[in-house]
Amino acid sequence: MLGADGLNLALMIADSGIIDSAVNDLMARTQVMAMAENRGIKSSVKNHLVKWRGSVKKRITKVCETERFQQELALYQEVIHWNEDEFFQKAPEVVKKLEWHSAFYMEARRLLEKNKGLTNPMFPHYFCDQWYNSLSDAIRQAQLTELKANKEKVLKDLYQRMETMKNMEKVTQEGDENSVGRLWDMASAKLTKTDLTVMKRHAEFLKKNKTLQEIAEQLGRMASEVDDPSLDRSPTEELQVVEETSDEATDDIVGVHEGDDLNKLLPNETMFLAYPELEVVFYKHLIDKRLMNYKTQGKSRTVRKVRAHKSDHSKAEIEKGPFVVCIDASGSMSGFPEQCAKAMAYALMQMALAEDRDCYVMLFSTQVITYQLTKQDGLREASDFLSYSFHGGTDLEPVLAQTVELMRGDRYKNADMVVISDFIAPAPVGEIQQQVLDLKKCSNRFHAISLSKYGNPDLLGMFDHSWAYHPNLVGRLMRKW
Numbered sequence: 001m002l003g004a005d006g007l008n009l010a011l012m013i014a015d016s017g018i019i020d021s022a023v024n025d026l027m028a029r030t031q032v033m034a035m036a037e038n039r040g041i042k043s044s045v046k047n048h049l050v051k052w053r054g055s056v057k058k059r060i061t062k063v064c065e066t067e068r069f070q071q072e073l074a075l076y077q078e079v080i081h082w083n084e085d086e087f088f089q090k091a092p093e094v095v096k097k098l099e100w101h102s103a104f105y106m107e108a109r110r111l112l113e114k115n116k117g118l119t120n121p122m123f124p125h126y127f128c129d130q131w132y133n134s135l136s137d138a139i140r141q142a143q144l145t146e147l148k149a150n151k152e153k154v155l156k157d158l159y160q161r162m163e164t165m166k167n168m169e170k171v172t173q174e175g176d177e178n179s180v181g182r183l184w185d186m187a188s189a190k191l192t193k194t195d196l197t198v199m200k201r202h203a204e205f206l207k208k209n210k211t212l213q214e215i216a217e218q219l220g221r222m223a224s225e226v227d228d229p230s231l232d233r234s235p236t237e238e239l240q241v242v243e244e245t246s247d248e249a250t251d252d253i254v255g256v257h258e259g260d261d262l263n264k265l266l267p268n269e270t271m272f273l274a275y276p277e278l279e280v281v282f283y284k285h286l287i288d289k290r291l292m293n294y295k296t297q298g299k300s301r302t303v304r305k306v307r308a309h310k311s312d313h314s315k316a317e318i319e320k321g322p323f324v325v326c327i328d329a330s331g332s333m334s335g336f337p338e339q340c341a342k343a344m345a346y347a348l349m350q351m352a353l354a355e356d357r358d359c360y361v362m363l364f365s366t367q368v369i370t371y372q373l374t375k376q377d378g379l380r381e382a383s384d385f386l387s388y389s390f391h392g393g394t395d396l397e398p399v400l401a402q403t404v405e406l407m408r409g410d411r412y413k414n415a416d417m418v419v420i421s422d423f424i425a426p427a428p429v430g431e432i433q434q435q436v437l438d439l440k441k442c443s444n445r446f447h448a449i450s451l452s453k454y455g456n457p458d459l460l461g462m463f464d465h466s467w468a469y470h471p472n473l474v475g476r477l478m479r480k481w
Contacts (some may be wrong), residue, residue, distance in 0.1 A: 002087060003080040003128025006073055006135055010064040013140050014057050022056075022151050023049050026158070045158065056150045060143040068101045069139065076135060080128050087124040104134035195383035202346045202386055205339055212340060215467050216347035219323075219416060219447060220355065222465070251298025259293040266292040321414035321444075322358035323348050324403050328421030329363040330394040337451040338390045340469060341420040344449060348418065349373040349382060361385055364399035365392030394425045396459070397432065404435045407444050414443045419463070423448065423455030433462055440464065 026049060064073065075097055079087065095112055098105040107130060115123050206213050256266065269291050272282035285291045325348055327333075327341045345361050352359035352374050359378075361371040363385070371381045396419070406412045427433070436446060448466040460466045 002082060002084075002124045003076070003132050005080070006076050006132060009073075009136060010061045010139055010143070013136065013143055014061050018140075018144065018147060019053055019057055019060075022147055023053055026151065026155060048158070048161075049154075052150075052154050056147060056154075059150060060146045063142040063146055064139060069135075069142075072098070072102050072104075072135065076128075076131060079131075082124075084121050084124050087127075088119060091124075091127070102134075103138050104131050107134065195380075195387075198383060198386045199346070199379075202339075202343045205343045206347055209340065209343065211469060212344050213347055215449060215469070216344060216351055219348065219418060220351045222416070222445060222447075252296060253294050254297045255295040256292055257295045258290045260286055260289040260291060261293050262286075262291075264293040264296065266294065268292070320355055320357050321416065322360060322412060323352050324360050324362065324406065324412070324415055324417045326362045326364060326399045326403060326417065326419045326421075328394055328396075328419075329365045329369075329388070329390040329392065330422075331365075331391050332394065332422055332424060333451070334390045337422060337470075340451055342386050344418075344420055345373075346382070346386065349378075362399050362402070363388060364395065365390070366395060367392075368399050368402060394421065396421065396425050397428045400428055400432050400436070404432065404439060407439050407442075412444070416445050416447060418447045418449065420449045420451065421455075422452035423450050423459050424452060425456060425459060427456060427458040427462070436462055 027045075063069065075094065079090075079094055082090070091112055095105070095108045098108055102108075108127070111123075111127055111130065269282070269285075272278040272285075282291075325345045327345060333341060345359075349359045351357075357374070359373045361373060363369040363371075369388070371385045372378060373382045373385070375381070399419075403417050407415050407417070440446065445465075446463045448460050448463040450460060450466060450468045451470055453468065453470050455468075
């Protein structure tokens with residue numbers, strides 16, 4: 001061959017360390033390092049860059065698939081398999097083909113002019129080596145350009161995700177690596193400055209109204225405490241005296257077998273010891289465990305730990321289900337109650353992320369609007385929900401019926417329904433109330449947060465737990481200022 005094989009040139013350059021240098025440079029950025037101090041975020045950033053490393057390697061190796069490089073590489077592969085005589089004969093034609101698409105054209109032309117009239121057998125090899133180096137430089141430059149463009153994109157994406165994570169402090173501070181990683185995936189949604197401002201405003205509202213945050217935390221704890229006799233069988237360990245059948249116990253003689261236990265030796269075996277010439281046979285049988293022994297069996301009593309499921313009628317820890325947050329979006333909820341309802345839903349979304357649960361929001365007035373806040377683009381859904389203006393009348397029955405239907409499925413097992421309303425509405429029909437009672441028996445819970453002191457007591461009575469939150473005007477002004 002006149003030169004080196006160029007088929008794997010793109011892959012060789014991609015593996016030369018240029019991608020690792022780009023990854024290290026990204027991790028060294030001040031903002032990236034600052035955000036990566038959180039253990040969950042650090043793991044998420046690392047995983048994100050590992051995935052990007054694989055995808056960008058595939059992308060930059062494809063720069064050779066352009067028509068320009070494909071034609072030149074095909075021509076190069078053909079030329080390196082010629083012999084010296086064939087090269088001298090066809091070299092002018094090769095240079096002509098390089099004219100319009102190769103960075104090596106001017107150098108190839110100069111080399112050919114310089115060697116005109118000479119037949120140095122080393123010239124074809126030198127020519128192909130220079131051509132290979134030119135191809136390598138051109139491909140490297142194309143890959144670096146592609147890598148730089150992708151690096152800028154991933155850096156922009158990292159900064160955007162980090163900005164979003166800052167607005168979800170509860171998840172990043174209290175959640176484990178899985179929950180933070182889940183939020184990191186959701187943070188890929190491109191949120192506008194207005195979206196982030198809306199989230200930040202509700203986060204600040206929560207800090208000022210700590211009672212709402214406390215209610216949300218109580219709701220989170222209740223999901224793992226179910227007073228259900230069929231579920232509170234938690235595993236316990238206790239010491240017990242256990243009787244087991246053992247061959248070492250000497251309760252009963254059950255037969256004869258070969259062994260080496262002198263305590264259980266049959267009397268006739270001692271006859272070997274009576275004669276000096278047979279004594280060696282006795283010791284040989286002892287070593288080979290062939291002496292005739294009594295076989296005994298009995299009960300051995302030992303103390304050991306026994307693991308068992310014991311029902312102690314205490315509250316059991318079970319897997320937490322999703323939050324279904326039903327918010328009254330009627331006109332009577334506008335103003336401070338609307339802020340409270342949105343802030344509570346925002347707090348429950350953060351808690352759902354931290355506990356790896358789903359969170360659905362249903363706005364109800366004259367119609368029902370559904371948002372799923374913990375899906376892949378959930379932050380976009382959250383922004384849309386937080387920007388929604390409340391209007392219309394109150395009709396609780398349709399949303400209760402819809403939630404009851406959802407809770408009958410396996411996906412909503414052990415779910416928490418949280419209704420946030422002023423509860424100035426009639427109680428639902430008896431059929432729905434009976435369905436709610438049936439679902440309570442299946443570990444589903446129904447909670448109410450009343451934002452008015454005029455809520456219907458009959459309506460609030462159907463819930464497992466209810467909280468009243470309606471601070472007076474003075475209290476609101478104090479929180480505001």
